[in-house]
Amino acid sequence: MAKRILIVGGGLAGTIVANGLCRQLAGELASGGATITMLGATDKHMYQPGLLYVPFGRIREAELFRDQRKVLDRRVAFHVDPAKHIDAETKTVTTESGKTFSGDYLVIATGSRIRPDNIPGMEEGGHWFYDLDGARKMRDALATFEGGKIVVNVNVPHKCPVAPLEITFMLRDYLKGRGILDKSEITYTYPVGRLHTLEPVAAWAVPEFESSGIKSETFFNTKEVDPKKKTVTSEEGTTLKYDLLVTIPPHSGQQVILDSELGAGGWVPTERETLLREGSKEVFVVGDTTNLPISKAGSTAHFEADTIVDNIASLVKEERWARFYDGKVFCFVETGLHSGTYVWFNYTTPPNPGPPSQMIHWFKLAYNRLYWLSARGLL
């Protein structure tokens, strides 16, 4: 009997798993010993980190998208038919169109979504760059901005944890380039008591903020936005005025996870080393979908997916485990429009970012294109 691998979700994590398995199970796929099926929500694959550059006109929108069918190995049976219900016990998925798919191995990779609607007034009063429509609107708002108060407002949970600092420094450089930095005031709010949850990153950011005149408000968890008064108020009792509110909206998991009762908030309880759904032996969870206390980021999805590829391939071929996930995360950090650094860590190694340089910024720009090799399972 062929081993059927069913992947729910066509983002980076699901795509790396699918393409990586095609590479490692080439013989089984050719002989009919394995099949790989993916259920996706769209026929387009988006390079999400590229959204950061859209508000500043630093990337063409066409660069963000590829046809998912072309990103996927041709041996993957790809259906644009999102999951409506996932039965993790029987490893059976019912889709929006009413079809039913089953697998011997199930990989849940449905990802996360922004929820500005979870904070009163945020949809009406805020701008963001975490989806294309939001990034376009933020670009248009910046184009007509002639100075005033900008609040960069960070909410929990969110993916790409360095993006809030990146957008702040890029805003600074953008305003400086337009000659309106001296007529502007940037205030950055953060949920915990420092500028970033990673202490070395927070320590590095302090002098950067001071030398740039960027203000900050820590222990700020947004309670509400008043679009008429143009104020944002925190649970801790602080209210800030703004002329332009740039939010990092809170995120949640996907509705199908909630509807399938697979985890509070849409996050699936997951074992930190095996990446198995808690209580399941053949159901893997990858990327933003897990409830693991690690960064929701493309690199996390990438390293988790690599681990799952090795383990499913090993289980199919030899009925044994290959290796455990060690919590590895690697993130570039843009420190302006012309410089960058990076940070990596895992469950046991703390982060230690190096000094920013133009070369690392260029490497990040190169990775904006190399990403497609990662999605194909080549990098």
Add this chain to the structure above:
Amino acid sequence: MAARTRIDARGAFCPGPLMELIAGLKLIEIGDEIEVLSTDKGSAADIPEWVGKVRHEMVSSEEKDGVWHIVVRKAK
């Protein structure tokens, strides 16, 4: 009897134990509790500081074999 959810944030550098707690509190009912496990000794200071600012309730905080067990009750 308050329901208690556990967040195992041992070795969690990013987003870190306090951020996990803040996210977790959004998912439980008022009166229910979250137990955070953290290997970052800073959690023993920054979690109570934030809980005090936002007026939730600290239930307990103790260290066992290098792991901090910090219990917070959602108060509002």
